[in-house]
Amino acid sequence: MKPPSLDEMIGQVQKLPSMPTVAIEVLRSMAGADIDIDTLARQITQDQVITARVLRVANSPFYGLQSRVGSIHDAIVVVGLSAIRSLVLAASVMSGLPAIRCPGFSQHRFWRHVLGTAVAAQALARPLKRPPEALFLAGLLHDIGRLAMLVLYPTDFTTVLGIAAARDCRLEDAERSHFGYDHSEVGAALAQRWNFPADIVDALAWHHRPALGLPGGLAGIIHYADAIAHALDLDQDGDQPGQMPSLDQDAVSALGLDWESLNAVLAETQARFDSYEPLLG
Structure with missing residues (x-):
């Protein structure tokens, strides 16, 4: 079908x-x-x-x-x-949002990663002098399109998971291979329908390809926060092959963070995540 x-x-x-x-x-x-x-x-x-x-x-x-x-x-x-x-x-x-049973997909790891990205974005807000609430929300919702795809079309998404495993590729690449689009587009469309602010919609749409987002927008920050959450292994997936996001070095360089600021962001991200874990239930 x-x-x-x-x-x-x-x-x-x-x-x-x-x-x-x-x-x-x-x-x-x-x-x-x-x-x-x-x-x-x-x-x-x-x-x-x-x-x-x-x-x-x-x-x-x-x-x-x-x-x-x-x-x-x-x-x-x-x-x-x-x-x-x-x-x-x-x-x-x-x-x-509903509990999901899908072979090969861990909802617990999904929420750990989403929360990790949100707190990383929140930690980046201070050195970048950006609004922490908007960044937290964008980080929290950045993969919401994937959850929608899973809930609405679980059989198709099981196929996506099989493609990712067989090709050892990123999940978004497997999504595009099967659906012709990925969770970023679904998430942005959902956020737009739910009347979220335009900067949040843009961040969801382009967090994997920040160069296409609004100049000076939130996409580059969420892109980096996503990578930080993976680097700290906050979802406890053991850094599985094929799952690490491809980092846009131009977007990261544009943020202008020095090593001291980055180390402070990493420490705050880990500390916030450890304290925020009760939100996971």
């Missing part, structure tokens, strides 16, 4: 679970200038699973709090609104 076209793939989006209400409210708060912290905290607290995961991270050694926080409101005050919103979005995305 012929694999679905990109339009057919995107047309099946309604079969995916909608984004949790709490995530929608957090995204709205990121777009608005005036934020009522009390209202936002109440909205987050309505989801007990997400609240529990976020509070476990907020009380982790990474934030070095002198006393434990017991509510989302207190966590926002002590840890900061930006950090809590990022944690809520991560917990929402990870808990809101």
